Amino acid sequence: MDIEAIRSEALTCTKCRLAETRTQVVWADGSLDSEVCIIGEAPGFNEDKQGVPFVGAAGQLLDKLLAEIDLDRTQAAIVNVIKCRPPGNRDPQTDEIEACRPYLSAQLNYMRPEVIITLGNFATKFILDSPVGITRARGQVYARKGASIVPTFHPAAALRGGRFGGISTIDAMREDFRLVRNVLDERRAAAEARADTSTEFTAADGAEQLDFFG
């Protein structure tokens, strides 16, 4: 897949009304060659100005949570469900999410990530293809298209200082990020065990080429 060509196309996209109000398209940060993909909602004020996802206060909290599980931005791809800022940071509308779907789909199909962290309702519902909200979905790991999906709150919710199930939202996010660490470690150990025992290719190796949200 020519992901650079798709990125170039996205940068001049006019498929929805957000093209009229954005400063620029916000494609991704980190590396699309990582095992971990972090999906937010939409660029905010600072992201729209700088062209980079999660550079504001929510991004600083995200960096801190990543550091606590020994990850940083260079070891993950950071993307959003929609690539342009909605005016006044309003919620993305259904037709905007649909117009942008091919870009996130291309990013995921290119990456084939081991682990996907969904931040908040929009990313979680999009990836799990379910109406279940984040407060019910979080705290568990889901399997989709060969990836482990770990839903958690949006960092902006934690910054608002809420509480969830007797603990602060940020501590609930810490629990979810520990799940990410465990899943990554387990998947790496399983891959190493496979590499140790497999002496030749079998039909199963690499045969599955399912599309994400294609």
Ligand code: URA
């Ligand atoms: N919130 C998001 O969901 N995405 C960003 O890039 C910034 C804030």
